Structures are given as C-alpha cells and as structure tokens.
Amino acid sequence: MENNEQSLVLCLFEDERYPNFFPLSLNHPVFDLRIGAQTLRGRLVDELNPGNLIVLCRPYLASVLTEELSSPGGEYEVHVNEMVEGEVVFLNGRLITFGTELEHLVTGLVVNSVLHKKGVVVAAKLSGDQASSFMNYLSDPLSDDHMLKVIHEIKESVPDAKRKKKEMAESEGEAKGESLERWAAESGVSVEETGLKLLSYYWQLIGENSAVIVDDFQKNPLRGTAPEAELFKGVNLIKEEDIVIGSEVEVRSGTVLDASEGPIIITDRVSIEPNAIITGPCFIGEHSIIRGGAKIGHGTSLGKECRIGGEVEETIVTSYSNKQHEGFLGHSYVGSWVNIGAGSCNSDLKNNYGQIRAWSAGKVKETGRTFLGVVIGDHSKIAINTKFNTGTVVGFNANITSSGFPPKFVPSFTWLLEPDYVEHDLEKAMKTAEVMMDRRNVRFTSAQGELFKALYRFIRQSGHTI
Numbered sequence: 001m002e003n004n005e006q007s008l009v010l011c012l013f014e015d016e017r018y019p020n021f022f023p024l025s026l027n028h029p030v031f032d033l034r035i036g037a038q039t040l041r042g043r044l045v046d047e048l049n050p051g052n053l054i055v056l057c058r059p060y061l062a063s064v065l066t067e068e069l070s071s072p073g074g075e076y077e078v079h080v081n082e083m084v085e086g087e088v089v090f091l092n093g094r095l096i097t098f099g100t101e102l103e104h105l106v107t108g109l110v111v112n113s114v115l116h117k118k119g120v121v122v123a124a125k126l127s128g129d130q131a132s133s134f135m136n137y138l139s140d141p142l143s144d145d146h147m148l149k150v151i152h153e154i155k156e157s158v159p160d161a162k163r164k165k166k167e168m169a170e171s172e173g174e175a176k177g178e179s180l181e182r183w184a185a186e187s188g189v190s191v192e193e194t195g196l197k198l199l200s201y202y203w204q205l206i207g208e209n210s211a212v213i214v215d216d217f218q219k220n221p222l223r224g225t226a227p228e229a230e231l232f233k234g235v236n237l238i239k240e241e242d243i244v245i246g247s248e249v250e251v252r253s254g255t256v257l258d259a260s261e262g263p264i265i266i267t268d269r270v271s272i273e274p275n276a277i278i279t280g281p282c283f284i285g286e287h288s289i290i291r292g293g294a295k296i297g298h299g300t301s302l303g304k305e306c307r308i309g310g311e312v313e314e315t316i317v318t319s320y321s322n323k324q325h326e327g328f329l330g331h332s333y334v335g336s337w338v339n340i341g342a343g344s345c346n347s348d349l350k351n352n353y354g355q356i357r358a359w360s361a362g363k364v365k366e367t368g369r370t371f372l373g374v375v376i377g378d379h380s381k382i383a384i385n386t387k388f389n390t391g392t393v394v395g396f397n398a399n400i401t402s403s404g405f406p407p408k409f410v411p412s413f414t415w416l417l418e419p420d421y422v423e424h425d426l427e428k429a430m431k432t433a434e435v436m437m438d439r440r441n442v443r444f445t446s447a448q449g450e451l452f453k454a455l456y457r458f459i460r461q462s463g464h465t466i
Helices: 040-048 059-069 101-108 128-142 144-156 162-187 202-219 426-439 446-461
Strands: 009-013 052-056 077-080 087-092 113-117 120-127 190-193 236-238 243-245 256-258 264-266 277-279 282-284 300-302 311-313 328-330 356-360 363-369 374-376 392-394 414-417 420-423
Touching (some): 040 101, 040 202, 059 144, 087 128, 120 128, 128 144, 202 300, 202 363, 426 446
Parallel strands (some): 009 052, 052 077, 236 256, 256 277, 311 328
Antiparallel strands (some): 356 363
8 A cells, every 4th residue: 555644554453362373473473474475564564664663562572673673774663662743553463464455445435433353453543542442452461470470371271162252252351342442432532443464373374375465465566576586597487477586596497486376476585496386376475495396386475584395285484494405385374494304294184084183282182283283482493303293282492303203292492202201491591592693694683682581481381281
C-alpha cells in the first residue's frame, strides 16, 4: 500500500498467544517469525510504510530487538516498548492479510476504535492518553511475571480431554472479551468485531507459507532476471514470467527453475549449484547457497545465508541455517543458526494418513493437519542420520545425538543422550553460538548474551518443559 501520510505511527504488538509459537518465539517476538518472503512484521511494515514504528514485545527481548532495528539508514524511526505522541495505528503482530485487505483495514479504521476477534485485539486507531493507556493494557500479558505464570502452567499441564480444553478456550475468550470491553468503556473507545485472520499456532506459518509467497510476489514490482545475474548454459526456466532473479546470482548448468505451480523469487547474491531443481512457490534469501542436485519443492522459504541440499518441501528455514547434505525435510520450520547433519530426515505424514498431534506450550494438541514435519528452535544442532517423527518439536539450543527416533518433544538447553537428557551448560552454549556466528561474520553481542541468560533462567524454572 502506498502511504502518502509519512507521519503514520504504527505499533505492532505481541499478545498473550506468544507461548503457542514456542520454541520459535522463545527468543523472537511472534511478529518477527518468518513467513513467505520475509517476516510477519516485514510484510505489514513494507505495505504501510510508516513514518514511525513502535514494536511492543516481552521486555527480555527488547535489547536484542533494539540492536536489530537500530541499524543506520532505516526508512522510519523505531521505538521498542516506547509510546510516540500522535495518532497511532495498532496492529496485532499475528495478523496475516492478502491482497488489499491491509489497505482496507487501515483506511477504514475510525479514530478511537478497536477491532477484535473473539475478545482478542486485532487493530485499533487511538491517540493521546487513550493510546498510552491502550499500550499499557497490551503490555500486561508480556511482562516477566506473565512469562513465569506461563512457565508454571506448562509445568503443571497434563493432557486434557477435548471437552475440557474447549471449555477452557471458551472461558478464556470470554474473559478477554470482558477485559477489553471494560477498558473500552472506561476509555470512551468503541469496540467492533472483525473477521480478519490471526495466526494462532506455529504450524499455521507452514500451512500459509505457499499462499504468502504468492501474495508477496504479486506485491513485488520486480520481474525478470537482473542484468548482473549469470545463468549458465543449460539452465531451464519454466514459466519465466513468474521468476525473479536478483543481482549477482549464479545459476549453474542443469538447474531447472519451474514456476508452473507458483512464483520463484531468488534474491541477490544467491548461488545455485549444478542440477538443482526448484519448484514454486519458493523464496530464496540473499547470499544463500543451493547445493548441486538439491530438490527444493513448492511452498519453501529460505532466509539469508542458508546452505541447503538434499530434498526440501513446504518448509521454512530461517537465516544462517544449514542443511547441506542428502536427506528429506518437509512441512517443517527450522530456526536460525541450526545445523542439520548429513542423512537426517523427517516424516511429515502418518502411516494411517490421520491428522497429526504436536506439542504446543506444554500440551499435545490437534493440529488439524495431515502433513507436519519437525519444528526446530534457534541454535539447535542435529547429528547425522537423525530420524524425526511427524510433529516433532526441538527446543532452543538443543542438541540431538539420538540413534533412533528422538522423542516428539526435546526441551531447550538439553543434550539428548540416550536414554536421558543432559542439561546444556550455558557458557558452552553461548561459546558455540559465538563461534558459529563468527563463521558468518555476525557478532555475538552482549545483548544476545543477556538474552541467552534470561532464556536459560526461564527454562530451568520450567523444569526443561519448554
């Protein structure tokens, strides 16, 4: 959306559903999780082009997020957990829109109004004291105290009957609705229901990825192959009009780029080695390397500086992660700074073709999905020839060294040494992260060190249940 009002103040916020995205959201705000060609935040901000951006997140994430967003040359001012004077448009960071939905939402917002979905805030337009009061209202479930409450609930959780879970969800929704209605009445703000979509669980990132890549392509003005790209003899482009190839890209002989089922976006300085097959919809981030003979299937997004080989399908791999060798990775989500050893594979379909259940915030939940592979948190390492079952979840900074199928949930900061877990030493974990990041010329900062320490405290308090 072309925004002519450069003074737009946009506030993206997390809400109380962030535990549903653990372990991916342990060290990231939910709005910074990758989908399509970028992150949830990137999609919203690029379309709205604000003059000022406020990001509202859990306090222990603020320092690292401030570092990431404070790089010079930014197009807008960024404020982390700080209010800005003036009229503010609030958007839930779990919001996912397509086509012109976001434009219609923002232009249709009335001052001093809040849109919600079953009591959960989706969007608002407020100013002055009402905006400040609303930011305080939104901040309550993001505090460290709330995080400790979440940890306690996860520790105490046991598998619930479907009826009980439904009753809890309904009562939770009612409580949120009552809370919002009460705040709005006290503040003189109108409240209205909306049907816009909010992502609620990590597996929805995987499920929506193909559609988001297509939407990102349609909104991208670039088409064709950059003059500085080099396509070697024998490269085959199928439906070339739906392929974007960036500057300084090398595509070696024998490679097939097939956009007949969806667009392919290859950003700058990507290297694709000989005989790779890439099928759209697909997005490949800058400086990534696709190894020779790799098969990158539809619905796949790769962040920047990834090293990818073997077979990958309907999977999101975030920046700086490696899966260089043979092995299958499907319907999965891989965090940053992950290394997957040679020959490792995951199952993404049950033998009885039934729907898959998976760990989510301490409980095993119905995903409603027939296909779901493995979810791996940041900084985890996977040994060679590891075999993951459907719906397996690996936490933050875990190490898998199992010779059989690992459990369907591997806690954060643990080494899986059969038959038991061993707690991963914090200092050693930080040193490993520093070494890996240095190999990509990325500095492990003091803010990142403090984030590791905060997560380690939370995870120990959880009894290694997250």
